[in-house]
Each structure stands twice: as structure tokens, then as C-alpha cells.
Amino acid sequence: MKVKDPICGMTVDTDRAPEKGSYAGQWVYFCSAACKKRYEAAHGGH
Ligand SMILES: [Zn+2]
Numbered sequence: 166m167k168v169k170d171p172i173c174g175m176t177v178d179t180d181r182a183p184e185k186g187s188y189a190g191q192w193v194y195f196c197s198a199a200c201k202k203r204y205e206a207a208h209g210g211h
Contacts, residue, residue, distance in 0.1 A: 172200040 166179045175196045179185075182194035184201040188208060195201040 168194050170194065170196045170200050172203050 167176050168179055169175070170177050171193060173196060177194045177196050179192075179194050182196070184195040184198050186193055186195075186201055186205070188204075193204065195204065
């Protein structure tokens with residue numbers, strides 16, 4: 166499945182996403198660790 170990286174807007178394949186995290190029970194996928202860090206900084210982490 167293809168989803169959008171919420172930070173940079175890049176399309177990320179959920180099977181190959183380099184980084185992902187579960188926030189409020191929902192998986193969010195990122196193109197890189199840097200985007201994940203930025204997301205967590207904006208959303209209170211973990
Ligand atoms: Zn990104």
C-alpha cells in the first residue's frame with residue numbers, strides 16, 4: 166500500500182518504509198528517520 170509521508174509529502178510504500186511509528190493506535194510511515202523525528206517532535210513523541 167502507498168501512503169504519504171506526513172512530513173515531506175513523499176509517497177512511501179508501507180512494505181518498504183524505512184521508518185514507521187504507531188501514534189494514537191495508527192501507523193504512520195516515513196521516508197527517513199529524519200522525517201520520523203520531525204513528526205515526533207511535532208506530535209509529542211512516541
Ligand atoms: Zn519524508
